[in-house]
Structure formats: C-alpha cells, structure tokens
Amino acid sequence: METSKQIISELRQALLKWEGYKPPVSGQRGQLGLGPLESVFPNGVFPKGSVHELVCASSEQAAASGGFVSGMLSLLMPPGGVCVWIGRDRRLFAPALSPFGVLPHQVIFIDLLNDKDILWVMEEALKCPGLTAVVCELRDMDFRQSRRFQLAVEHSRVTGFVLRNAAAKPGSTACAARWQVSSLPSAELDGLPGTGFIRWQVELLKVRNGQTGRWILEWQEGQFVPVSEIVVQEERQVG
C-alpha cells in the first residue's frame, strides 16, 4: 500500500512531465552552472525548452538584461551552436558578446522595425530545431502570443528569451519564468581603483512550478558567481 505522500509526489512528478519538465537523465549534463538559481526550478533543472521573459523598465535595465542573457547563452550554446537575436533597432554591439563567452559570429542578428514582424520571426525561429536559443526584444506581448511561443518550443526544444522593453505593468504570460535584471555597483577588487566585475541583481518574479527568488550575481571570467547579500550591503555603504 502506498502512502498518500508517495501518491502525491508521484502525481506531482507526472504533472511536471505532462507540462514538459523531464527529470534529468543520468549521464547527461543537467546542470548549467547557474548555481543557486537552478535549484528553484522544477527538478532542479533550468528549463531549456521553454520561453523566459525579462522585464526591462529602462534602457539601462535593457542593457543589463542583454548582458545576463549573453551569459546564459554562453552556458547554453554547445560548440558550434547558433543563436538568433531579433532586435528592434540595431543597437546591440556584436563584439560585446565575446567577453561573455559567446562567439559573435555564431549569432545571427535580425533587425526589424515593428512588433508584428518581430512576433512572426520569433515564432518561426523558435520552431527551428537547429538553433540553440532565440532572443528577441519586444515592446509588449500578450498571453496568446506567449502561448504560441511556448507551443513552438515544446516541439523544437529551443530556449527562448524575450526582452520586454518599456512594459509598465506586464500582464500574465505563458512563459516559464519572468526575470528582472538590474545593475548593482561593483565591488572593489583588493582595493584597486577602477571598476570591478559586472554585478547584477537578478530577480525571478514568476516561475512555473518553482519558487521565486532574488540573487546577486557577478560575471567573473566566463561564469556566474553568486555573491552573498551581506557583502553587498557593506559595499553599498562604502559606495
């Protein structure tokens, strides 16, 4: 006889499976290297075959989100992998991706003018299984459109990132997670003058079947390094 607890946990696992979360297969690299961020997702695995949205309130936040996504891409992209970056107005500077570990020539930039075209191209790109990830910069996205993205990636297993610029109060979407990234003052490196490592405050505002959270991350030599909160508090007093 199974106990009710076992039954509930089995049902939960089954639900997750139906929603597209597969438990990590032994022998495969399940962990991405996001540290504590990964543990809040279902099964402790970053959902690759789904769409993540990043809310950016200002152009500074958009830049920070772009950097965070670039870091993610470097973790996601296998050698020789290709990613598509759909932008509204070509502002992204390709050489900036290389310090984040992404080879800029492996990224195809698509420069569009209106949201309608961006949505169409994004959906087509998400259906293409040869890509590793698709990033797009949007003004706004409704639930129906996000559902279409989600359906597209469930077949192709492509990771999608939507940077929602200038969204005052974002409505609900079918995305797997909603992030907000903002810059933080960097810490001094052993008392040396000048700027330190890039530091972000990463907030997971919404996550499907997981726990929300808030972390402080630094980008150090090709990987995300979590920073404990207390240190930052001190830095803030100093800065």
Place this chain on the structure above:
Amino acid sequence: MQKRFMVIWFRHLLTDGLAKRRHELRELPFVLAAPQKNRMVIIAASLLAERDGAFTGMAVADARAAVADLLVMDELPGQAFKLLRLLGLGCIRYTPIVSVDLPDKLILDITGCAHLWGGEREYLKEIVLKLRAAGFDARAAIADTIGTAWAVTRFGLKHPVVPSGGQAAAISTLSPAALRLEDDVFDRLQKLGFKHTGPLLDLPTSVLRRRFGQGLLLRIDQALGRAEEYREPLVPPVPYAERLPCLEPVRTAQAIEIAIEKLLSALCSRLQAEGMGLRKAFLKCHRIDGKKIQVGISTTKGSHSVSHLFKLFQLQIGKIDPALGIELFVLEAPSVEPMETVQEQLWAEAKGLGDDALAELLDRIAGRVGAQAIQRFLPVEHHWPERSIKLASSLTEQPETDWPRAMRPIRLLRNPEPIEVMALIPDHPPKVFVHKGKRHIVAKADGPERIGRAWWQDCGEHRDYYVIEDNAGQRYWLFRSGHYDGGDARWYLHGYFA
C-alpha cells in the same frame, strides 16, 4: 522530334509601329525617309501610301509627285530592332525561343508548342490575329526549316502551314528571291531565266557552286533542311525552367498554389537527379490581358526541397494579381549551384551554421521582411569601434581574426550623444555627467583607453574612452574627443554596458 519553325513578317513594321503611338497617322499616307547618296529615299511606307503609289526605295521627290498629300518623316535608326524585340518578347508566351531577323521578321522555334493551341493552323491564326489586332500587318508561315518558313511567309500566297517534309514542294514555285540570296546572285539568276526555285533544286550541286558560289548551295540546303541554321534567341533559354499552361485561366490563390506546387515538384525532381540546388527562382505569370507578373525568391543555400521552396513562394502569392485570369505559369531557376549531399545524421545535436533547417528559416524570414534585415558580423582588425565589425557575406564565412577580449558596451549608440561633464583634474575621468537632462554621479571609472583614428582613412581627433560606473551601478562608455585643452573638450556617451 521534328523541328518546326514559324516566321512572322511585318510588312509595314516601322509605319505600323509609329501609327500605334500616333493615332492620327492611321488615316494618312506617310513614309519614313533617310538620306542616301545625297537624296532622301523612302525607308518604309505605310499601307495607304503604298496604295497611292509611294513605295520603299523610291526617292522622296518622286513619291511626292505621285502622292499629293504625302507626309514624310525622318527615320529613327535602330527603331526596327526595338519594335521587333518588343514584339518578340510578346511572343514568348507562345514559345520560349524567339529570335529577331532584321529588318522586319521574327523567327519562332515552335517545336512542341503548337498542340497546346489545338494544332499548327490554330496556333498560327491565334498569333497572326493577335498581332493584327494590335495594329501590325503581320503574315506568318510554319515549316520544318527556317528557310522554307521564310520563303513561304515572304512569297507564298496560300497554305501558310507547310507539312513536315514538304519543303521542296512548297518553295519550288516561288521566286529565287525566296532563298534569301545576295543581290548579285539573284540578278545573275534572273538574267539566266530562273523565274522559279524548282529548276534550281534539280541542278547538280557542282554546277551551281561553279557559277554562283557556296552561298546559294547553303541557302538551298538550309531551306530543304539538309543544313542546320542557328539563331540567337531573344531571351536566352534558362536551362532550369518549367512551364504550366492552364486549360482555363485561373484567378484564385488556391489555383496559383496548385500551379506552383506542380511546377516545383517537376523542377525539384530534375534538380535532385542532377545534384543541384536552387538559389534563385522566378515565377512568371502570363495573364490573359497580355500582362506579365513576376515574383521571385532566393535562398541562402542551394535547395531542392519542394516543401521549403513552396513556403517561400507562398509568402509571395499575395503579390500576384490575377486580374481576369492567368493562362500560363513559367517557373525559371536562373541561379543554381551544386549541392553537397550529406548523410543524414541520427541523434544530431545542434548542427551549427551549416544546418539546412536554419538556412530555410532565414529564407522564409528574408522572404517576408527582406534579406537586409538579417545580419551576421565578423571581426575586423580595427580599434575604432564603428569599424571593428563587418557584415559577413555568407552564412558560413568564418572570421579571419579572433574577436577582441576587451569589454565593449552591449548597446552601442549609432551616433555618440553629446554630454556635459565635470572633471576635477584634466585627463581624469569625470565626476559628474549629464545626459538628456539626467545627472549621473560617477562612482568608479576605468580609463582612459585612447583610440586613434586610422589616419590613412580619415582625419580628425582621437577619442579617449572611459568606462564609467555611476552610483546606481550602471556602466557607461564615455569618450572625450581630442585632447583636454583648456575646457573646450567635447564629451560624448557612446554606449551602455551590461
């Protein structure tokens, strides 16, 4: 297959062409004249002028005496070819191979085309009636050889369709001029009493060659089909092309889709058999009102996949306006390339930039939003930020140098925006800067990184770049243009770091 040719003779090509443009000329006897040996000679005469007695080759003065109200106009050189070219392009709908025969004829290779119009007689009637309706006095004939068709068009009175193999019978009663002879050969034949071609055909070749040269023999052989004759087609034939005539003119998008699919499957099976991939294709739709609509697609990588090419054409169907109906679809592939057949990989992970699915995706995007929207960048050995990248020419082009490892702003402004700064000490990073009315207090700064201009390309001030972090933690890329001399240095914001 037995070759069949049709020759169309425009008896008043130049005058008809002019009357078509200037309607008032239709009711007037007029001629076109050009100076020849110090006198004006008629080059072309309209039908009315000929009826009144003004013929081609007459001196204008003589013609004026014969026709009182004769209108004389100057001949435009090169006009005959222009008109014939336009008429020939109009005939492309009847056969793909049309060539111009100056001064006033078109030669059509109609092999295998006439049955689509229900036989050669109907085919000829259709073309001649259409040309006459357009205002051109046209005559035509069909035969196995260009020579015979030419002779019957020019000199034959009836039976414009010469049955296959009936060349000798058709030309035997015609004047020797029907053999397209040079003037002096024709004159000699006239003097010797050859009124018809028939007796010439019976003479032994050695006799003819001795008296009239090889030219006459060649013309006889060409007329009878013993020697080949080649013509340069007006529109060079595209080796990869498919045609689909419709029994009934089609007007609906669905019918156009079916037509495209049929054409593509025929073309693609041929491409596949030859190991070629399509790079560029045009669909030409001939409408019943005589207009031609053309839509095109191009691919980033050779493809012979029907489903993919069909998707690309599907995006273009909206541009095809069928009006009263389309009667002929022609699919041409002017650009093809050999395709490497790769073995299909099981459990293929990301296949990178050479992936077919990626190329197909980009083709679809290019079809919808234009190819200029898709960009891929490669590094250039230049420190100047605007020059440090270049557009890749193809999807698989690899960088020649490594990407620089220096931190660069993730968002670079297209044009640096001027800012106001306050710096405590010259040549130090600023303490405060104001951008678009917003005041940023600088907490940390790196720099300067001096980037000079490429003096061999342009002149101007160098830039001293600073990485600035404000007290909110946001990083900016600022630069000072030129040296710091006494406060008139200009500062700019050039980008945002992540």
